[in-house]
Amino acid sequence: MKTIFTEIRLGVRPFELVHATDTHFSYGDARDGEKKIRHAEGRAEVFGAQQELWATYAEATARARKAPIVHTGDLIDFVSLANLERAQRFFAENNVALVTAGNHEFAIYVGDGEKEDAAYRARSLALVQSYYPNDLRFCAREMGGVNLVGIDDGYYRFEPWQLERLKAETAKGLPILLFLHNPLYAPEFHRELMRTRECSFLTGVPDELTKAYPASRLEQQKADEATLQTVEYIRSCPQIRAIFAGHLHLDAEVMLTDTLPQYVTDMGSARIIQIR
Ligand SMILES: [Fe+2]
Known part of the structure; x- marks a missing residue:
């Protein structure tokens, strides 16, 4: 576990946020059936059963700093009632300013070969959303003269309506801190990630680079026009x-x-964002 300090100078009265992400709660019980129980056991082990420690660390850091938590998704590892109730308890017991969806928020079973696209997400979106405190796919809230905006890009894509909403938020004129699950493409970052991976797992990677990906990763991560436009808008x-x-x-x-x-x-880190 690690605490990281990040100062953001915006010219506002100082306040802090604690950034946590990828907690991957992995619970399942009889309400979702035997298969889900076994899935939960296997998935908890993938991350060394550290999930509660990570959550506790983020919570304790936030309490000590008297700062709200911003969570950028994969709070749950897969869809189950036990996970959704655990997420709900996380929201009830903490001051959570904002949460965005990760790719795992809508995973029925992780790694079951299902293509993660809008139709797949639609199978669980309403249920998952009903346990989360803000719109998982786009939300914005003002805090201390700063606009905190969360957008779901967990499937490596932005949609045209998300760009329109983002433009409406920027029109308000406040400085914006943007919260995403998948990081955005940057050339050197991409190159560095590709040294040890078959793809960089970034949103908005140009076509000339994704064409080197394995076919399934290309299909998963290829940036469409709306995504490239949104990334360009964010950059500029x-x-x-x-x-x-x-x-x-x-x-x-x-x-x-x-x-x-x-x-x-990182999943075990608490990033204290010091806004000034
Ligand atoms: Fe994750």
């Missing part, structure tokens, strides 16, 4: 001052442009 929008993401299960700081930093936070 002066109101968007920093991006916070997860998904990769590592800590990183990457400059997307000369002025726009992207902070990726």
Whole structure:
């Protein structure tokens, strides 16, 4: 477990947020059947059964700093009533300013070969959403003169309506901190990730680079027109001052442009965002 301090200078009265991500709660019980119980046991082990420790660490950090939590998804590892109730308890017991969806929020079973697309997400979206405190696919809230905006890009894509909503938020004129599950493409970051992976797991990777991916990864991660447009908009929008993401299960700081930093936070880390 690790605490990271990240200062963001916006010219506002100082306040803090605690960024947590990828908690991957992995519970299942008889209400979802035997198969889900076995799935839960296997999935808990994938992450060394650390999930409660990570959650507790983020919670304790947030309480000590008197700061709300911002969570960028994969709070649950897969859809089950036990997981959704655990998520609900996380929201009830903490001051959670905002939560976005990760790819796992809508996974019925992880790694079952189902293609993760809009139709797949639609199978569980209403149920999952009913346990979460804000719109999982797009939400915005003002805090201390800062607009906190969360967008679901967990399937490596933005949709045109999300870009329109983002434009409406920027029109308000406040500085924006953007919260995503999947980090956005940056050339050097992509190259570094590709050294040890078959793909970079970033949103908005240009076609000339994704064409080197294995076919299933290409289909999963190929950026469509709306996605590339949204990433370009984010990169060039002066109101968007920093991006916070997860998904990769590592800590990183990457400059997307000369002025726009992207902070990726690991599953066991609590990133204290010091806004000034
Ligand atoms: Fe994750």
